[in-house]
Amino acid sequence: MALIRDFAFQGAQMVLVLLLSPLLTGFVRKVKARLLRRQGPPLLQPYRDLIRLMRKDVVLAQSASWLFRVIPYIVFAGTWVAASLVPTFRSGLLFSWSADLIAIIALLGSARFFLALAGLDVGTSFGGIGSSREVMIASLAEPAMLMIVFTLALVAGSTQLSTMAAVMVSGEVGLRVSLGLALLALIMVAIAENARIPIDNPATHLELTMVHEAMVLEYSGRHLALIDLSSELKLLLYVSVIGCLFTPWGIAGPDAGAQALAVGVATYFGKLAAGGVLLAVFETAIAKMRVFRVPAFLGAALMLGLLATLLLFVSGSL
Amino acid sequence: MTVVYALYGVAALLALAPIAIFLGAGPRATNIVYGASLIITAGLGVNALLGLFDHPATTSGVTLPLGLPWLGAHLRIDALAAFFLVVVNLGGAMASLFALGYGRHEESPQRVLPFYPAYLAAMNLVVLAADAFTFLVSWEFMSLTSWALVIAHHRDRENLRAGYVYLLMASFGTLALLLAFGLLAGPDGNYAFDAIRATHASAGLAALVLILAVVGAGSKAGVVPLHAWLPLAHPAAPSHVSALMSGVMTKVAVYGFVRIVFDLLGPPDWWWSMVVLAVGGITAVMGVLYALMQHDLKRLLAYHTVENIGIIYIGLGLALAFKANGMAVAAALALTAGLFHVFNHSVFKSLLFFGAGSVLNATGERDMEHLGGLIHRMPQTAFVFLVGCVAISALPPLNGFVSEWLTFQAILLSPQLPSWGLKFLVPAVGALLALSAALAAACFVKAFGVSFLGRPRTPAAANARETDSNSLAAMYFLAALCLVAGVLPGLFIDALAPVANVLVGTSMPHQSGLAWLTIVPIAESRSSYNGLLVFIFVVLSGSAAVFAIHRLASDRLRRAAAWDCGYPDPSPATQYTASSFAQPIRRVYGTSVFHAREIGAMPPPGATSAARLTVELRDLIWDFAYAPVAGFIGYAADRLNVLQFLTIRRYLTLVFTALVLLLLVLATWP
Numbered sequence: 004m005a006l007i008r009d010f011a012f013q014g015a016q017m018v019l020v021l022l023l024s025p026l027l028t029g030f031v032r033k034v035k036a037r038l039l040r041r042q043g044p045p046l047l048q049p050y051r052d053l054i055r056l057m058r059k060d061v062v063l064a065q066s067a068s069w070l071f072r073v074i075p076y077i078v079f080a081g082t083w084v085a086a087s088l089v090p091t092f093r094s095g096l097l098f099s100w101s102a103d104l105i106a107i108i109a110l111l112g113s114a115r116f117f118l119a120l121a122g123l124d125v126g127t128s129f130g131g132i133g134s135s136r137e138v139m140i141a142s143l144a145e146p147a148m149l150m151i152v153f154t155l156a157l158v159a160g161s162t163q164l165s166t167m168a169a170v171m172v173s174g175e176v177g178l179r180v181s182l183g184l185a186l187l188a189l190i191m192v193a194i195a196e197n198a199r200i201p202i203d204n205p206a207t208h209l210e211l212t213m214v215h216e217a218m219v220l221e222y223s224g225r226h227l228a229l230i231d232l233s234s235e236l237k238l239l240l241y242v243s244v245i246g247c248l249f250t251p252w253g254i255a256g257p258d259a260g261a262q263a264l265a266v267g268v269a270t271y272f273g274k275l276a277a278g279g280v281l282l283a284v285f286e287t288a289i290a291k292m293r294v295f296r297v298p299a300f301l302g303a304a305l306m307l308g309l310l311a312t313l314l315l316f317v318s319g320s321l
Numbered sequence: 322m323t324v325v326y327a328l329y330g331v332a333a334l335l336a337l338a339p340i341a342i343f344l345g346a347g348p349r350a351t352n353i354v355y356g357a358s359l360i361i362t363a364g365l366g367v368n369a370l371l372g373l374f375d376h377p378a379t380t381s382g383v384t385l386p387l388g389l390p391w392l393g394a395h396l397r398i399d400a401l402a403a404f405f406l407v408v409v410n411l412g413g414a415m416a417s418l419f420a421l422g423y424g425r426h427e428e429s430p431q432r433v434l435p436f437y438p439a440y441l442a443a444m445n446l447v448v449l450a451a452d453a454f455t456f457l458v459s460w461e462f463m464s465l466t467s468w469a470l471v472i473a474h475h476r477d478r479e480n481l482r483a484g485y486v487y488l489l490m491a492s493f494g495t496l497a498l499l500l501a502f503g504l505l506a507g508p509d510g511n512y513a514f515d516a517i518r519a520t521h522a523s524a525g526l527a528a529l530v531l532i533l534a535v536v537g538a539g540s541k542a543g544v545v546p547l548h549a550w551l552p553l554a555h556p557a558a559p560s561h562v563s564a565l566m567s568g569v570m571t572k573v574a575v576y577g578f579v580r581i582v583f584d585l586l587g588p589p590d591w592w593w594s595m596v597v598l599a600v601g602g603i604t605a606v607m608g609v610l611y612a613l614m615q616h617d618l619k620r621l622l623a624y625h626t627v628e629n630i631g632i633i634y635i636g637l638g639l640a641l642a643f644k645a646n647g648m649a650v651a652a653a654l655a656l657t658a659g660l661f662h663v664f665n666h667s668v669f670k671s672l673l674f675f676g677a678g679s680v681l682n683a684t685g686e687r688d689m690e691h692l693g694g695l696i697h698r699m700p701q702t703a704f705v706f707l708v709g710c711v712a713i714s715a716l717p718p719l720n721g722f723v724s725e726w727l728t729f730q731a732i733l734l735s736p737q738l739p740s741w742g743l744k745f746l747v748p749a750v751g752a753l754l755a756l757s758a759a760l761a762a763a764c765f766v767k768a769f770g771v772s773f774l775g776r777p778r779t780p781a782a783a784n785a786r787e788t789d790s791n792s793l794a795a796m797y798f799l800a801a802l803c804l805v806a807g808v809l810p811g812l813f814i815d816a817l818a819p820v821a822n823v824l825v826g827t828s829m830p831h832q833s834g835l836a837w838l839t840i841v842p843i844a845e846s847r848s849s850y851n852g853l854l855v856f857i858f859v860v861l862s863g864s865a866a867v868f869a870i871h872r873l874a875s876d877r878l879r880r881a882a883a884w885d886c887g888y889p890d891p892s893p894a895t896q897y898t899a900s901s902f903a904q905p906i907r908r909v910y911g912t913s914v915f916h917a918r919e920i921g922a923m924p925p926p927g928a929t930s931a932a933r934l935t936v937e938l939r940d941l942i943w944d945f946a947y948a949p950v951a952g953f954i955g956y957a958a959d960r961l962n963v964l965q966f967l968t969i970r971r972y973l974t975l976v977f978t979a980l981v982l983l984l985l986v987l988a989t990w991p
Contacts, residue, residue, distance in 0.1 A: 017862075057874035064883035066776050068696045070707070080863030084855065098858070100839060101851035105729055106717055110855070112762060113716040119766045123897065126693065126775030127885040131897020134770065138763035139905035145762075146755035149729070153751060156733050162848040221884055225870050298909045305752070312748040316736050 009097035016096060017087040020243075024086070024235040025049035027242065027275055034283035049235065056228035064125040064221050071124040074117045075222065075229040081114040082233040086240040090247050092267035094165040095257030103162035104152050104244075108145070111196070111240075114233065115141055122218035133218030136294060140202065140214065143301035144195045147188055150308025154185040155248060157315040164247060165257075172251040180321050184311040186249050191304035193241040197234070199282065201292040202300070205234075214294075239275070242282075246274035323372040324381045324398045327406065327449060330365040334358065334442035341434040351424045354434045359417035362441060366410030373403040373816060388454050395513050397451035400819035401584070404660065405448045405576040408667045412569035413441045415795045419675045420561040422791030426682050432473040433559055440466035440565070444573050453502035453512040460498065460577070464491035464541075467570060470562045471554045483553035490540055490550040497537030498577065501530045505585055514585060521587040531593050534581040535600060541574035543627045544634065545604040546942045551627060552611070556619035556687070560678025563619060567626040568671035572663050575633055582641070583656075583824040591645040591740045597638030598746055602753035605631025607942075609760040610914055613767070613906055614938055616689045616899035618677045621768055622670065625713065628757055629666040632725065633659050635754055639731045642743055644825050651734045652825040654842050657817045658727035664813065665720040665806060669712040672799040676706035679788035679796075680772065684781040689768070689899040694777040698785040701793055703773045708800040710765040712807070715758045718856035720806035723840070725758055726850055727814075730842045760906070767902045776893040808852040811840050900936065907936070915939055 029049045036043025063072070085107045088099055102110065115137065122134030156162045158181065159170040170176060195202045198215035207213055213220075219230050247254065253270025255263040292300065314321040337357050344350035372381070382397030398406065420437075427433055443466050446459035468491065472484035504526055505517045522530060540547040555566045582593070608627030615621040636659025643652035679702045680695060681687055696703040712719035732751045738744065777783035787793075806813055811832030818828035832840050839851040870876075883889045911917035916939040924930045967975075 054874075057870055059875060060877040060879050061875075062879050062881050062884075065880050066694070066883060068774065069700070070696060070703075070774070076863045076866050077859075079866055080859045083862050083866075084858045098851075098854060100845060100849045101837070101854040101858070102717075103848050103850060105726055105848075106722075106850050106855065109715070109717050109722055109726075110859075112714075112759075113711070116711065116714060116716055116762050116766060120770050120774060123766070123770030123902075124696075124774040125883050125885075126893065126896045127883050127889065128895050128897060129886055131902060134766060135897060135902040135905055138766050139909060142756070142759045142763050142906060143909075145759035146752060149755035149758075150748075150752055153729075153733065153748070156848075157736060161846055162730070162733065163846065166846050220886065223884075225874055229866065229870075294905070295908060309748060309752050312751070313745065316744045316748050319736065 006097075012093055013087070013097040016091060016093070017083070019091065020086045020236060020239055021083065021232075023275070024232065024239040025053060027239050027279055028235045030276065030279045031238075031283050034280055035287055038283060038287045049231075053228045053232060056231070057225045059224040061224035061226055063223075064127075066124075066126050067221070068124055071121055071221075072226070074121040074124075075226040075233075077117045078114045079229040079233045079236075081110050081117075082236045082240070085110040085114075086236045086243070088164070089240055089243045090165055090168055090254055091243050092271040093255040093257075093259065093264060094168050094247075096165065099165045100163060104156070104164055104167070105149070105162055107164070108148050108152065111237065112141070112145060118218060118230070121222070125221045127221065129213075129217045129220050133214055133216070133220070136214045137218055140195055140297055140301065143298060143305060144192050147301060147305040147308050148192050148196075150305060150312050151185045151189045151192065154181050154308060154311040154315060157312065158182065164244075168247045168251040168254055169256075171248060172254065181311040181314045182249075184307045184314075186245075188304040188307035188311070189245060189248075191300065191307075193245065194285075195297070195301055195304075197238045197241060200286040201289050202297055204291055242275055242278035243271075246271070246278065250274055323368060323403070324383055324396055324449065326368045327365060327398060327445065328383070328396060330361050330368070331442045331445050331449070333361050334438040334445070337361075337438040338435050338442075341438065342431070344434070346429070346431045348425055350434055351427070351430055352421065354437065355417045355420045355424055358438050358441060359414055359421070361438075362410045362413035362417060365445060366407055366414055369398070369403045369406035369410060372398055373400060373407060373819065382451055388452075388458070389512070392452060392454055392512055394455045395451035395515075396449045396455065397514070398449065400823045401576070401579065402448050404817065404820050405572065405663075406445065408572050408664055409441075409444045409448060409569050412565055412667050412671050413444070415671055415675075415799055416561040416565050418798075419564070419678070419792050419795035422789035422793075423559075423561055423675075423678055423682060425789075427559060429473065432475075433470060433562070436466045436469040436473075437562070440470060440562070444565075444569060447573050448576055451514045453506060453514075453517070456577075457495065457499055457502065461495050463570065463573065464488075464495065467554075467558070467562070467566055470558045472557070473559060473562075474557070477557075479553075480557040483550070483557040487550045487554035490547065494537045494540035494547075497533045497540070501533035501537055501581060504530050504533070505581070514580075517585045524590065527586055528590070528593075530586055531582060531596065534578055534586075535596060538574045538578035538581070539600065542571045542578070542630045543574075543604075543608075544600050544630060545607045545627065546946050548604070548608070548627045549943060549947055552615075552620050552623040555623035555626065556617065560619070560674055560681060563623070563678070564671040564674035567623055567674060568667040571626055571630055572667050575630070575637075575663055579637065579824070582637075583644075589641050589645040591642065592742065594638045594642035594645060595742050595746055597634055597641055598743075598750050601631045601634030601638050602750040603631070604628070604634060605757040606753050606760070607631075607914070609757045609764055610910055613760060613764045613903050614911065614915065616771075617687050618680065618689050618692075618768065618772060619674070619687050621689075621764070622673050622677060625761070625764065626666075626670060628761060629662065629670070629713075631757065632728065632754065633662050633666070635659070635750055636662060636724075636728050636731065638750075639728070639735065639747070640825060642735065642738055642747075643731075646738055646740075648734070648737065649825055649827040650829075650843070651731060651737075653821040653828050654727065654734070655731035656821050656825055657814055657829050658724055658731055660817050660820060661727060661810070661813055662721075662724035665712070665724050665803075668799050668802050668806070669709045669721060672705060672709040672796055672803070673713065675792060675796050675799070676702055676709060679792055680785070683785040683788060684779075686779070686781055689771045691779045692772040692777070692782045693775045693893065693896065694773075694782060695785055696773045698783075699773075699787045702788050702796070705793070705796040705800040706773065707769055708803055710769045712803040714762040714765045716762065718807050718852045718859065719803045720810070721803075723807060723810040723850070723852060725754070727842060728754065730848055733848075734843070763906060767899055771897070771899045771902060775896045778893050778896070804856075808856045809838060810850075810852060811835065811838055814840060911938065914941070916941065
């Protein structure tokens with residue numbers, strides 16, 4: 004019985020992240036538009052875009068290979084699995100022990116690896132520029148992320164997200180310098196990983212500033228829909244990770260009743276909304292960087308992560 | 322009995338070498354030599370595997386009346402040797418299978434065939450040896466046979482230079498090992514490993530041996546800054562031999578290091594791990610940065626071997642640190658991580674070199690700038706090469722990720738280490754490891770993307786043909802092994818338990834009995850990983866997406882010209898090349914590490930000649946470590962040259978003076 008219940012929760016989590024992620028993107032766009040005193044697209048516009056794209060024919064470049072057609076599904080599956088392993092409203096998910104935070108990061112790395120290959124597959128210069136910049140950004144963002152994971156894992160004594168959330172919520176950790184540094188670094192990495200301003204602009208089609216959009220330029224139809232959905236899932240994933248680690252309040256425990264679950268869902272929605280508003284405000288307030296300023300930005304994140312880890316190595320209570 | 326069977330196998334390989342001389346150069350000779358090598362190494366591998374699984378705790382040894390008369394040749398298989406024999410012979414068998422197809426295109430087979438089985442035998446002998454004399458002789462035999470294979474294509478000047486540098490570095494490494502064993506054996510000349518193990522060297526002596534072992538074994542394994550020969554020599558050999566040199570021989574060097582430092586040298590001091598960790602971290606990052614700058618496919622792979630050796634050394638260094646501080650469980654975890662990476666790297670690096678060899682055969686090109694679009698012409702090679710790329714980039718659910726994940730878990734245990742030096746070094750090494758993992762992914766996006774994807778850049782690439790079935794069989798087998806080791810790592814960790822038991826006194830908890838085949842290094846609340854479940858999860862959700870979208874939405878597809886923002890250019894030269902792909906990374910890391918400079922030469926106004934953009938890279942390690950030494954040796958040789966043209970009286974005087982001086986030294990020796 005318990006197993007069936009756990010399966011149900013795991014399934015609910017998978018469906019929930021899938022359904023919520025376009026809404027989060029729509030919400031961020033709406034808030035950004037309102038901040039600029041524009042009306043903005045309706046909240047549900049990302050869903051409409053996805054459905055419309057899925058119904059369209061795929062127009063495939065003549066030089067595209069079989070790999071190009073498979074990659075959207077790989078990217079989507081990898082991102083979806085990663086997103087469904089992050090505790091959102093309830094910790095202790097059935098399969099949360101199958102991949103810890105390092106593995107979740109690595110799964111996203113797999114997705115990016117294949118997406119960068121897709122950029123090179125058709126053999127155009129825009130695809131190449133996108134891929135090559137994407138791997139440059141990733142080569143700094145991934146180690147920074149791992150240093151953040153190290154920091155959190157050393158504080159929590161675990162790399163399992165459920166355990167980490169439980170330790171964080173228990174209050175025995177308290178305020179720490181290392182956690183502050185890790186939070187700052189994590190936000191910087193999340194911005195870079197999700198191709199947001201100031202690293203990349205998700206709305207641009209000015210070629211020379213594109214990174215992510217250039218990489219997926221040759222995709223169309225259902226393939227493009229899957230890739231957009233993956234990006235939206237990734238944004239949701241990072242907001243969920245930050246929420247679960249730094250604001251773990253309200254997450255229902257493994258054997259919580261209906262009331263705790265309701266609180267968990269409500270706080271989760273609250274965290275997503277807060278994350279979305281903060282992201283929109285930040286993006287509105289800042290200008291995009293030149294590509295070769297990005298290494299300094301991410302290098303700072305890497306150094307913050309390393310500093311946080313070092314502090315913990317030197318003293319367990321910092 | 323294990324060791325007796327192993328010796329029969331080695332003897333058969335050694336006998337095959339002279340037979341190969343008489344077989345000539347025809348396809349029959351190729352088939353016989355590689356077929357026989359395949360059968361013998363497969364047998365040797367199974368033998369070692371049985372030794373590892375059936376009676377892991379026991380060791381079997383024999384002493385043959387060879388070598389030094391009062392010593393004899395000690396040969397022995399314990400768990401450590403059995404594990405490395407599995408690695409050596411798995412690589413050997415797969416290289417032989419690959420060569421059954423690949424070797425047919427060899428232009429001068431009589432330069433390869435006799436040395437090939439001898440080389441395999443030599444690598445087996447190094448691992449089997451249980452006394453210093455046999456070890457060193459086998460080690461040198463291994464160096465010389467591989468050197469002969471490196472210069473098999475001797476008409477190419479570059480290969481000759483590679484062979485020259487390799488021979489120098491190999492001799493240097495052997496010299497260091499010779500001194501290390503001399504110090505270990507002590508004044509009484511206890512050359513048998515058992516005798517060395519029984520006596521513990523003093524702290525100062527042990528420190529010296531450690532340094533010599535790092536230098537001696539490291540120069541063969543390719544740790545920075547002793548790696549200079551590796552990217553020259555590995556690509557110069559025929560591809561199946563490249564695979565052996567990169568995938569297997571570097572592991573034999575790691576074996577030598579582990580044998581000396583973990584087994585023979587006695588209980589470690591805490592600072593030893595500092596040396597090993599620092600070397601490992603620097604090697605990992607430098608190796609991958611070098612690899613990123615290459616556009617020769619085989620050289621890129623060779624540089625990447627340097628990176629993976631660094632990762633292995635990080636695991637070993639952590640194991641040493643934990644062992645020195647009495648944290649046996651953590652030491653077992655770190656050691657298992659390092660040794661698992663030894664196995665993994667031998668699998669995927671062999672696979673990748675086979676792929677590069679197939680490309681070389683099909684197109685005659687190693688330069689990635691002349692390839693492209695091979696996925697259309699060689700779909701199967703492309704598929705297995707992609708599997709190798711994903712595995713080596715440490716991406717789940719394949720095997721490279723598991724060993725790096727275990728290494729990360731070991732790093733997370735290290736705050737409990739008491740020494741301050743390690744407290745500062747280990748996080749830095751962790752950052753270097755993370756950096757090298759991320760750069761490796763970038764490197765293999767480049768390697769696969771530029772060679773196999775896009776549009777063909779030359780007619781040779783456009784007219785490539787799929788490789789033969791023997792080669793493909795070898796590559797498919799290794800690709801399958803990458804997946805199996807990735808989704809069922811518990812089996813491999815358990816197989817390594819006896820090795821850890823021998824070296825650090827305990828092993829990781831038993832894994833294969835755990836529910837759902839998860840791996841749990843320490844405790845489930847701490848960390849766990851289940852590659853199988855992740856793999857099934859990804860496959861299921863991917864299939865679900867395919868099914869749902871094709872059923873409910875649309876499955877129509879049209880082919881059209883590439884979009885490219887409206888300006889598609891039919892010339893394949895407008896694609897991103899290997900150099901342009903690496904340009905952002907070169908700018909970020911290369912300006913400091915390689916003093917990379919881009920020089921744009923514009924033609925004078927009015928001239929119609931093309932502008933040129935050249936990239937200058939300096940290999941600082943070569944410039945500052947090797948060039949001065951080479952310069953000094955050249956200078957000294959010039960100065961000493963006059964000694965060649967003395968009269969007989971002067972020579973006699975010299976000899977007499979030397980004799981007197983030596984006698985004086987002896988007389989005044991305390």
